[in-house]
Amino acid sequence: MAGGHDGGIIADLSEFRTDPITGRTVIIAPERAGRPNEFQNRRAVSRTARICAFCPGNEKETPPEILSYRDAGRADEPGWRIRVVPNKYPALPAHEVIIETPDHNLTLADMPLPQAAEVLHCFQERLAALRRNERLQFATIFKNQGEGAGATIEHAHTQLLALPDVPWSIRQELEASRSDGEASGVCAYCRMARQAPESRRVLDSEGFTVISPYAARFPFETWIVPKDHGSHFDAVGGEGLADLAGVFQDTLRRINRALEGPAYNMVIQTAPLQAPPLAYYHWRIEIIPRLNKIGGFEWGTGVYINPTPPEEAARRLSGEEA
Amino acid sequence: MAGGHDGGIIADLSEFRTDPITGRTVIIAPERAGRPNEFQNRRAVSRTARICAFCPGNEKETPPEILSYRDAGRADEPGWRIRVVPNKYPALPAHEVIIETPDHNLTLADMPLPQAAEVLHCFQERLAALRRNERLQFATIFKNQGEGAGATIEHAHTQLLALPDVPWSIRQELEASRSDGEASGVCAYCRMARQAPESRRVLDSEGFTVISPYAARFPFETWIVPKDHGSHFDAVGGEGLADLAGVFQDTLRRINRALEGPAYNMVIQTAPLQAPPLAYYHWRIEIIPRLNKIGGFEWGTGVYINPTPPEEAARRLSGEEA
Numbered sequence: 030m031a032g033g034h035d036g037g038i039i040a041d042l043s044e045f046r047t048d049p050i051t052g053r054t055v056i057i058a059p060e061r062a063g064r065p066n067e068f069q070n071r072r073a074v075s076r077t078a079r080i081c082a083f084c085p086g087n088e089k090e091t092p093p094e095i096l097s098y099r100d101a102g103r104a105d106e107p108g109w110r111i112r113v114v115p116n117k118y119p120a121l122p123a124h125e126v127i128i129e130t131p132d133h134n135l136t137l138a139d140m141p142l143p144q145a146a147e148v149l150h151c152f153q154e155r156l157a158a159l160r161r162n163e164r165l166q167f168a169t170i171f172k173n174q175g176e177g178a179g180a181t182i183e184h185a186h187t188q189l190l191a192l193p194d195v196p197w198s199i200r201q202e203l204e205a206s207r208s209d210g211e212a213s214g215v216c217a218y219c220r221m222a223r224q225a226p227e228s229r230r231v232l233d234s235e236g237f238t239v240i241s242p243y244a245a246r247f248p249f250e251t252w253i254v255p256k257d258h259g260s261h262f263d264a265v266g267g268e269g270l271a272d273l274a275g276v277f278q279d280t281l282r283r284i285n286r287a288l289e290g291p292a293y294n295m296v297i298q299t300a301p302l303q304a305p306p307l308a309y310y311h312w313r314i315e316i317i318p319r320l321n322k323i324g325g326f327e328w329g330t331g332v333y334i335n336p337t338p339p340e341e342a343a344r345r346l347s348g349e350e351a
Numbered sequence: 352m353a354g355g356h357d358g359g360i361i362a363d364l365s366e367f368r369t370d371p372i373t374g375r376t377v378i379i380a381p382e383r384a385g386r387p388n389e390f391q392n393r394r395a396v397s398r399t400a401r402i403c404a405f406c407p408g409n410e411k412e413t414p415p416e417i418l419s420y421r422d423a424g425r426a427d428e429p430g431w432r433i434r435v436v437p438n439k440y441p442a443l444p445a446h447e448v449i450i451e452t453p454d455h456n457l458t459l460a461d462m463p464l465p466q467a468a469e470v471l472h473c474f475q476e477r478l479a480a481l482r483r484n485e486r487l488q489f490a491t492i493f494k495n496q497g498e499g500a501g502a503t504i505e506h507a508h509t510q511l512l513a514l515p516d517v518p519w520s521i522r523q524e525l526e527a528s529r530s531d532g533e534a535s536g537v538c539a540y541c542r543m544a545r546q547a548p549e550s551r552r553v554l555d556s557e558g559f560t561v562i563s564p565y566a567a568r569f570p571f572e573t574w575i576v577p578k579d580h581g582s583h584f585d586a587v588g589g590e591g592l593a594d595l596a597g598v599f600q601d602t603l604r605r606i607n608r609a610l611e612g613p614a615y616n617m618v619i620q621t622a623p624l625q626a627p628p629l630a631y632y633h634w635r636i637e638i639i640p641r642l643n644k645i646g647g648f649e650w651g652t653g654v655y656i657n658p659t660p661p662e663e664a665a666r667r668l669s670g671e672e673a
Contacts, residue, residue, distance in 0.1 A: 044660075048566040050531060050539045051524050054654050055566045061658040120648075120656045171647025179646030190648055198653030202373050209372060217372045244370040244377045296651030317650055324501030325493025326442075326512055328639055329618030331520030332376050334442045336383040338366075 043121055045194075054197055058120040082117075083184035085109070085131045092117060095125060096154065098147060107131070110144065111151050116188065123165055123191035127151055128184065136174070136185050138281035146274035148187070152297065153263040153270075155189055160302045165191040167199065167301045170262075175292025178319045187295075195301045203301075203310055210309025218311030222254040229339050231283065231346045236269050237276045241339035241346070248321060248337035249288060251280060251346065253314040260300035260307035277314065283346045284318055291318040365443055367516075376519055380442040404439075405506035407431070407453045414439060417447060418476065420469060429453070432466065433473050438510065445487055445513035449473055450506065458496070458507050460603035468596035470509070474619065475585040475592075477511055482624045487513040489521065489623045492584075497614025500641045509617075517623045525623075525632055532631025540633030544576040551661050553605065553668045558591050559598045563661035563668070570643060570659035571610060573602060573668065575636040582622035582629035599636065605668045606640055613640040 043058040082090035085107035091114040094104055102108025109131060116124040129148045130140055137145060152170050159165050168191040173179040195203070209217045222238045231239040231251060238254050253276060259265065265273065284293065299312040327333055365380040404412035407429035413436040416426055424430025431453060438446040451470045452462055459467060474492050481487050490513040495501040517525070531539045544560045553561040553573060560576050575598060581587065587595065606615065621634040649655050 046566040048564070050527050051520075052527065053566060053568070055568050056654060056656045057567075057660050058656050058658050059660055059663070061656065167652075169648055169651045171651055173644070173646035177644070179644030188648070192652075192654075196652040196654045205372050205374065242370070244368040244375060245379075246375070246377050294647035294650055296647040298651060315651070317647075322495070322499070322501030323645065324495035325616035325618040325639075326491055326510070328616055329491045329493055329620060329637070330489075330514075330518040332378060332514075332518045334378045334380050334383065336380050338379050338381055341381070 043119070052197060056120055061118045061120055081133055081182070081184050083112075083126075083128045083182060083186060084133050088112075091115075091126075096151070096158075098151065111147060113151065113155060121190060121192065123159060123162070123168075123189075125155060125189040127155070127187045127189065129187060130185055133184050136281075137172070137187075138278055138285055140185075140278075142271075142274055142278065145278050146271050149270050149274055149277075150267075152187070152189070153265070156261075156263040156299070156302070159189075159191045162191075163303065164193055165302055167192045167195045168299070170297040170299075172293075172295040174295070175319070177292030178294050180292070191302070199301070203307075206311075207307075207309045216258055216309045216311050218254060218313065219256075219258050222256050222311075229343045231343050232276070232279060234272050234276045236272045239276060239280050239346075241343040243339060245335055245337075245339040245342070246333035247317045247319075248335055249284060249291075249318045249342045249346070250335075250339075251284065251316045251342070253277060253280060253316070255312065258308075259312055260304070260310040262297050262299035262312040264306070280316065280346075284316065287345050288318055288320065291320060293318045365441070374519060378442055383440045383442055403455055403504070403506050405434075405448075405450045405504060405508060406455050410434075413437075413448075418473070418480075420473065433469060435473065435477060443512060443514065445481060445484070445490075445511075447477060447511040449477070449509045449511065451509060452507055455506050458603075459494070459509075460600055460607055462507075462600075464593075464596055464600065467600050468593050471592050471596055471599070472589075474509070474511070475587070478583075478585040478621070478624070481511075481513045484513075485625065486515055487624055489514045489517045490621070492619040492621075494615075494617040496617070497641070499614030500616050502614070513624070521623070525629075528633075529629075529631045538580055538631045538633050540576060540635065541578075541580050544578050544633075551665045553665050554598070554601060556594050556598045558594045561598060561602050561668075563665040565661060567657055567659075567661045567664070568655035569639045569641075570657055571606060571613075571640045571664045571668070572657075572661075573606065573638045573664070575599060575602060575638070577634065580630075581634055582626070582632040584619050584621035584634040586628070602638065602668075606638065609667050610640055610642065613642060615640045 043056055045054060046057055047054045080087055088105040094112050094114050096113040097109040098111040099109045112128040114126050116126050129137055130144060156168055159168055168189060170187060170189050172187040206217050225240045229241045236256055238256055240252055240254060242250060242252050294317045296315050298315060300307050300310050365378055365382060367376060368379055369376045402409055410427040416434050416436050418435040419431040420433040421431045434450040436448050438448050451459055452466060478490055481490055490511060492509060492511050494509045528539050547560065547562045551563045558578055560578055562574055562576060564572060564574050616639045618637050620637060622629050622632050
């Protein structure tokens with residue numbers, strides 16, 4: 030983050046703070062402390078039957094919707110296929126939840142393909158809308174599925190969080206990929222999509238390569254990398270999106286089969302909102318099953334210990350029937 | 352990590368890999384996949400009664416000891432007060448476990464003060480021993496307490512992991528603190544210990560200040576910072592160590608009271624093994640209670656969302672009776 034936001038209050042209560050020595054940025058977000066299961070004792074979780082705020086009929090349990098794709102009904106009424114609402118416990122003002130389906134029992138992996146494609150289209154529509162706010166520099170689309178991955182609500186949803194600055198680690202990646210690209214003349218991720226060895230390939234479609242990355246931080250970390258160069262996810266057209274939806278579902282189903290439906294995090298890495306198309310940055314989807322715990326070594330050093338060689342993960346995932 | 356280790360095989364099976372674009376390093380450690388509870392299904396944890404490998408009488412359950420402090424007995428026999436053994440599932444060759452007490456029911460927070468001081472002394476002795484191996488550049492001493500923090504064994508223990516290179520994030524911190532120090536003429540951490548506002552102070556002893564850091568990544572993240580400048584933890588003398596043991600236990604007990612005995616990670620941040628005393632780096636202890644889950648946003652951006660303002664954490668911890 031730029032120094033200009035140090036200590037500045039962004040949301041009513043959220044605040045960016047940059048460590049004066051390392052430059053590491055955090056968001057202090059006391060509004061999030063009110064979430065239903067925040068800090069609840071993990072040893073004594075009793076899942077009381079609560080109504081699901083994301084199910085049709087319970088629209089009043091969320092803040093008013095920002096967007097919906099509907100077959101019937103008016104805003105904040107049933108009849109929607111996909112619904113976007115502000116996060117009730119926002120870390121920042123631009124913190125949205127995309128409710129992917131009215132069906133409480135479906136997940137992104139097993140919903141009908143056209144629905145999955147429409148979810149991806151919805152992500153694109155929200156990115157395009159947020160881009161029009163020139164104060165927003167960066168947006169991350171991410172999913173925490175399963176309690177072990179940080180989810181507090183079971184009903185299938187993805188989150189979108191937009192920031193007034195480009196995060197430090199993203200800046201570093203942008204800089205590193207630019208200098209690599211300027212030296213080699215080729216986008217490093219294009220090279221990755223084309224040249225990843227067979228031993229780390231999970232599957233291929235016309236437009237996408239699914240790989241276990243060379244330096245995977247986590248066991249079974251899996252990336253979906255577009256074969257055609259593009260820095261911004263929301264520039265992908267309709268045909269590409271249908272292809273992506275199929276590959277994304279196929280990948281999630283393979284992970285579910287191989288690992289018995291693990292909790293996972295997903296993040297769509299895409300170029301900064303206000304950046305023009307970049308020659309040497311490449312959007313992609315990263316999927317991180319949450320199989321191992323992160324401990325003091327990782328917090329202390331920033332080095333991740335991954336007990337599963339990426340080649341083994343790719344072998345297991347590529348062998349799974351989707 | 353230096354590029355020289357990219358892809359190099361360090362342990363029999365462990366391997367450093369550096370992401371070709373970002374420079375981010377990981378350790379691929381398939382030996383660790385054999386740990387008893389690795390990838391076990393968290394939804395159906397059945398804690399079968401196993402014998403504790405760290406209890407007296409079960410010394411044969413661990414690899415032969417590297418060091419012990421004893422009242423009686425020979426190596427790998429009962430009679431020890433503290434015992435250091437190689438990690439049975441090492442991420443790297445220099446991966447040790449310091450068993451802090453023969454008593455299965457004691458923790459670092461509640462053992463007698465002289466025992467806690469002896470544990471710290473043992474850490475120092477191991478650091479000094481590893482420094483004599485010139486191939487080892489960096490060592491981290493860390494503790495994962497509680498299953499939620501990554502611990503697989505309940506009996507009180509700390510780990511020590513030494514690396515053939517200084518991790519990337521530590522290099523960045525060394526560089527940042529050096530350039531800050533050269534510009535200001537004062538070590539940034541000395542300034543932090545002396546000038547932290549009352550609102551972020553938890554407690555003070557003669558030699559140490561306990562604070563909630565300004566840009567805390569995690570709720571109730573707490574640092575123990577020595578008031579006197581020193582870059583290497585193992586240069587602290589006996590009196591300082593007794594003071595530190597008291598402050599450390601006091602801090603842990605306050606955290607236990609305030610948060611009902613949470614899982615936590617602890618890491619001793621100390622200068623690289625082979626570095627001379629550094630004017631602008633400062634050793635310290637970081638304690639991270641594991642209260643919230645890390646999700647897709649954090650993995651994707653490197654930015655942590657902390658729902659507890661450090662000032663609130665400090666207020667709660669400073670008010671706790673120790």
